[in-house]
Each structure stands twice: as structure tokens, then as C-alpha cells.
Amino acid sequence: MKKNIKYIVLLVICSAFTTMSYYPIDGYLHTGIKRLKYLELVKSGELKSTTVIPPGAQKSYMDIELNLISKKEDSTAAFLSVDEQFQKDINALFRGLDKSYSITVLDISDIDSVRYAKRNETAGYQPGSVGKLAVMVALFTQLQKIYPDSFEKRLDLLRSKSVKSGVWGLTDTHTVPIFNLETNKLLKRQVIASDVFTLFEWADHMLSVSNNGAASIVWREALLMAAFGESYPTLTQEEADTYFTTTPKKELTDLANDVVNLPLRELGITSDEWRLGSFFTSGPNRYVGDKGGSIGSPLGLMKFLIQLEQGKVVDEESSLEMKRLMYMTDRRIRYAQSPALKPAAVYFKSGSLYKCDRSTGEACGKYMGNVTNFMNSVAIVEHPDNCRYMVVLMTNVLRKNSATDHMTLASSIDKIIKR
Numbered sequence: 001m002k003k004n005i006k007y008i009v010l011l012v013i014c015s016a017f018t019t020m021s022y023y024p025i026d027g028y029l030h031t032g033i034k035r036l037k038y039l040e041l042v043k044s045g046e047l048k049s050t051t052v053i054p055p056g057a058q059k060s061y062m063d064i065e066l067n068l069i070s071k072k073e074d075s076t077a078a079f080l081s082v083d084e085q086f087q088k089d090i091n092a093l094f095r096g097l098d099k100s101y102s103i104t105v106l107d108i109s110d111i112d113s114v115r116y117a118k119r120n121e122t123a124g125y126q127p128g129s130v131g132k133l134a135v136m137v138a139l140f141t142q143l144q145k146i147y148p149d150s151f152e153k154r155l156d157l158l159r160s161k162s163v164k165s166g167v168w169g170l171t172d173t174h175t176v177p178i179f180n181l182e183t184n185k186l187l188k189r190q191v192i193a194s195d196v197f198t199l200f201e202w203a204d205h206m207l208s209v210s211n212n213g214a215a216s217i218v219w220r221e222a223l224l225m226a227a228f229g230e231s232y233p234t235l236t237q238e239e240a241d242t243y244f245t246t247t248p249k250k251e252l253t254d255l256a257n258d259v260v261n262l263p264l265r266e267l268g269i270t271s272d273e274w275r276l277g278s279f280f281t282s283g284p285n286r287y288v289g290d291k292g293g294s295i296g297s298p299l300g301l302m303k304f305l306i307q308l309e310q311g312k313v314v315d316e317e318s319s320l321e322m323k324r325l326m327y328m329t330d331r332r333i334r335y336a337q338s339p340a341l342k343p344a345a346v347y348f349k350s351g352s353l354y355k356c357d358r359s360t361g362e363a364c365g366k367y368m369g370n371v372t373n374f375m376n377s378v379a380i381v382e383h384p385d386n387c388r389y390m391v392v393l394m395t396n397v398l399r400k401n402s403a404t405d406h407m408t409l410a411s412s413i414d415k416i417i418k419r
Contacts, residue, residue, distance in 0.1 A: 128351025169213030273300025
């Protein structure tokens with residue numbers, strides 16, 4: 001007699017990100033990002049808000065600089081030589097912690113005597129929203145190809161080109177801030193298909209509140225830039241829609257994959273160190289397929305940060321603008337929430353992805369996956385006293401929210417570097 005045993009397995013896959021805000025507060029005139037005008041009015045006292053802006057989040061966009069410009073000719077490998085004492089100090093922080101903890105740390109306070117430490121640095125993790133940094137690189141790479149001789153024209157396109165969400169921006173529960181310049185009212189809601197924002201605003205939504213729909217839209221626009229080249233600035237919505245409905249899916253998939261991944265290869269970051277294989281929302285799947293999977297590693301992300309600070313990601317002006325987009329100007333979370341970092345400027349991206357199997361009866365919840373539970377932090381920290389360093393921390397600790405551990409490690413690392 002056959003026994004039919006039914007197993008009910010509930011798999012919950014959630015890419016979850018908490019609201020933050022990026023880009024220098026006084027950047028409205030430079031970018032046209034209306035959210036920044038709201039923060040500017042809050043900072044000046046013209047608008048009342050419960051928002052508390054940390055001291056380290058009040059830099060002017062003109063104050064932000066690249067730290068390794070004078071070392072631009074140095075290879076990435078030149079920065080990745082382990083300092084023995086620094087390594088011992090960093091190793092001591094992980095006693096008793098899960099073996100999945102992986103990290104790279106580079107102290108650049110003295111650029112003529114940098115200190116590097118690592119742990120499981122080549123281990124691969126699902127990058128979650130950290131992967132949006134690759135989309136940012138893709139955007140600036142394509143802008144450079146359209147206007148190779150004028151960064152100002154690239155900025156103007158970011159400010160003036162408005163594009164519609166469509167299905168690409170749907171299904172993300174995370175809200176985006178919408179500030180009405182006439183009424184001075186701030187609204188936060190989910191992206192809808194009819195939403196239209198400038199390229200700069202979509203990029204800001206992608207990074208400042210880690211909106212998945214915005215990330216898919218920015219990736220879509222980078223793909224269109226690659227496809228249409230110099231014709232992209234005048235590309236209409238109808239022409240874009242026709243392109244996606246008439247181009248073979250495989251062709252679109254290959255181009256989309258190349259757009260986000262080839263710039264990383266040009267930086268010497270291998271496909272095992274960092275790659276993206278799928279969009280951040282399901283809407284694009286009717287046009288573009290998945291390819292190759294997504295992965296990130298502390299080593300791959302550190303290679304990116306080093307070259308960003310050297311001004312080598314696309315070019316010097318693009319590197320600086322990307323760093324501005326990473327600058328946190330509002331609520332800090334996880335690694336960046338450490339009290340030790342309050343006075344510091346923090347350029348940050350966090351990402352998480354968890355998966356639950358409830359059939360076993362094991363505890364499982366938000367940021368506490370029992371199948372996978374990735375939590376990643378990428379940070380550049382700049383203290384007023386010239387203490388400056390970069391950290392990539394990636395973990396996969398099952399059944400535990402690692403946010404507090406990330407924050408505690410941030411305080412400990414900061415203390416070690418300040419010795």
C-alpha cells in the first residue's frame with residue numbers, strides 16, 4: 001500500500017531594505033532631485049520634521065572628494081597587501097561569530113601607508129541591494145559613451161530626461177519620497193506604472209531608499225542607452241516600447257547582462273567576485289530573461305571601492321558623482337547605525353535577501369531566514385579627524401537578524417582603526 005505523504009513547504013523569499021536617504025542635502029540645484037530640496041528646507045528650519053540629520057550627514061556636495069586620486073596610477077593589488085598586526089586585530093573581532101562572516105577592510109587614513117585586512121574575502125554571497133551599485137556603474141558607463149567629451153552634458157541628461165515606470169517599476173513594497181515643490185508636501189508611496197521621474201531621481205530612488213523598481217528602471221535605461229547610443233537622448237516612450245516588444249528576448253537578455261557586468265570586468269573584477277544575473281523586479285521578465293545568477297564577494301566589492309576612490313570607475317568625474325549618490329543624509333541602518341559613526345560621513349549600500357522553509361517548524365522571519373539569510377554592508381567612512389577607511393561585510397547567518405552584529409562590528413572596527 002502506497003502512502004502519499006504531502007509535504008507543504010512554504011518558501012518565503014524576500015529582498016528587504018530599510019528606508020534611508022543619500023546624496024548631499026544641498027544637491028538639489030546640481031541634480032534636480034526634489035527630495036533634496038525637502039531635506040534642505042528641513043535643515044534650514046523652514047519645514048518642520050521629525051527627521052534628525054546626523055552631523056556626518058551634513059556635508060556639502062562640493063565638500064565630497066575622492067581619497068585616492070594621488071594614487072590613481074597604482075594597481076588595485078597594491079592596496080591589498082595584508083598588514084599583519086591589523087589582520088590580527090580584525091581577526092580577534094570574529095571569535096564566537098558565525099563562520100559565514102566575510103570581510104575586507106582598508107584603512108586609507110594615511111594613503112602612503114595603507115592597512116588591509118581580510119577574512120573569507122573570496123566567498124560568494126547573494127548581493128541583494130548591494131548589486132544596485134553595479135547598475136549605477138552601468139548608467140554612468142553608458143552616459144560616458146553617449147557624451148565622451150562632456151560630463152556636463154551627461155549631468156544635463158540625468159536632470160532633464162524623464163522616463164515612465166511602466167511594468168518595470170512594479171511589485172516593490174518599498175516606498176519612494178515624492179516632494180511637491182509648490183505645496184512643500186512630502187508624500188511616500190509605492191511606485192505605480194504611470195510614475196515619471198528624471199534619470200537622476202530614479203537613480204536616487206534606487207540608492208536612497210533602495211527601491212527595487214527604480215533599480216530595474218535605471219538598468220532598463222542603461223540598456224536602452226547601449227542599444228540606441230547617441231539617439232538615446234531623444235528616444236520616445238513609444239520607440240522604447242517598440243524596441244522591447246520587437247527585439248528577441250535572448251538578444252535583450254544578453255545585452256542587459258553585458259551592460260551591468262562588462263564594466264565590472266573592465267575594473268578587473270571577475271564574474272566570481274561580483275556579477276548580476278537578473279533584474280530586481282518581475283515586470284522586466286516578459287522582455288528580459290535571467291542569466292548567470294547574481295553573486296558578490298568582499299574582495300570584488302573592495303576592488304570597486306578602491307577604484308572609485310582613485311577616480312577610475314568610468315572616469316574621475318563619474319566616480320565622484322557616484323560617490324555623492326552613495327552619501328547617506330538621513331536615517332542610518334545596520335553597519336552605518338553604529339554610534340561611533342555619527343560624526344563621520346558615510347557612503348553606504350546595504351542589501352539583504354532571506355529565504356524561509358516553514359515545513360520543518362523552525363523559527364523563521366524577516367531577516368531571519370532558515371534556508372538563506374544574506375546581509376551585506378558596503379561602506380566608506382570619513383571622520384572629521386581624517387580617519388578614513390573602507391569596509392565590505394557580508395554574512396549568511398541563518399535564523400538570526402545580523403543587523404546588531406553588523407553595527408557592533410562597525411564600532412569595534414572604528415576603534416581599532418583610530419588607535
